[in-house]
Amino acid sequence: MKKQWNDYLYIISALYLILGFFNIMFAWLGLLCFSIPIIISIVKGNKAYCNKYCGRGQLFQILGTKFKLSRNKDIPKFLRSKWFRYGFLAFFMIMFINMLFNTYLVFSNVKDMKEVVTLLWTFKLPWNWVSTDMFSPWVYQFAFGFYSIMLTSTVLGLITMVLFKPRSWCVYCPMGTMTQGICRIKHRGDEF
Amino acid sequence: MERKFKLCYVSDECVACGTCMKVCPKSAISINNGIKAKVDANKCVGCGKCAKVCPASVMRIGERV
Numbered sequence A: 001m002k003k004q005w006n007d008y009l010y011i012i013s014a015l016y017l018i019l020g021f022f023n024i025m026f027a028w029l030g031l032l033c034f035s036i037p038i039i040i041s042i043v044k045g046n047k048a049y050c051n052k053y054c055g056r057g058q059l060f061q062i063l064g065t066k067f068k069l070s071r072n073k074d075i076p077k078f079l080r081s082k083w084f085r086y087g088f089l090a091f092f093m094i095m096f097i098n099m100l101f102n103t104y105l106v107f108s109n110v111k112d113m114k115e116v117v118t119l120l121w122t123f124k125l126p127w128n129w130v131s132t133d134m135f136s137p138w139v140y141q142f143a144f145g146f147y148s149i150m151l152t153s154t155v156l157g158l159i160t161m162v163l164f165k166p167r168s169w170c171v172y173c174p175m176g177t178m179t180q181g182i183c184r185i186k187h188r189g190d191e192f
Numbered sequence B: 001m002e003r004k005f006k007l008c009y010v011s012d013e014c015v016a017c018g019t020c021m022k023v024c025p026k027s028a029i030s031i032n033n034g035i036k037a038k039v040d041a042n043k044c045v046g047c048g049k050c051a052k053v054c055p056a057s058v059m060r061i062g063e064r065v
Helices: A005-019 A024-043 A048-053 A055-065 A082-107 A137-163 A174-186 B019-023 B049-053
Strands: A116-119 A123-126 B007-010 B029-032 B036-039 B059-062
Touching: A005 A024, A005 A048, A005 A055, A005 A137, A024 A048, A024 A137, A024 A174, A048 A174, A055 A137, A082 A137, A082 A174, A116 A137, B007 B036, B019 B029, B019 B049, B049 B059
Parallel strands: none
Antiparallel strands: A116 A123, B007 B059, B029 B036
């Protein structure tokens, strides 16, 4: 099958992660990965983003198949259960709101901006080699927080890629779960 | 003439990621309303490529009924 432009979006995903090491402001671009799938699912009522435009999914697929980094085993049943998927979505949303709240605290001068990327919501990695004096501190606080989320989800995706099938992340990806939920609501009553 | 090919079946646990759609050599799979993969029984030859890549392991190759 002839490759199309959207088959190369994995390059953008890889670049995104790399650029965050040099300029944390690139983290803001990650908002596109949040907003585009939601807009598509609300407006079009489908998961075209997951199906065609998700660079991260493509990246896992390439690493798992071409680079043979995946064991290609079946994912455990509980990881694909509705309870886990919606539970992980809820957890992810709580962490996202917490990140927004931290940004607000910096915005209102209650807290100082921290040049830290938090991995897996636990491990605080100093990120003080990037420049943070061009914009307001809250802009950088959001960037650090958002990059933490993106890096954390990539690490989780890489772990499950190695352990199970390349695109195992897609099974419990919060955006995928959310957009599928939106599609279910939008097509409620439609005959499948 | 009766078709001897097997057929791919999708369970309701499908996450509609579309990985199967990309590998199907017969373009027999579509993602129906962003909810679940749908296999066109007239096109599917039961090769099993979709089942192999499905991250949720919800595709099964079985006899045509």
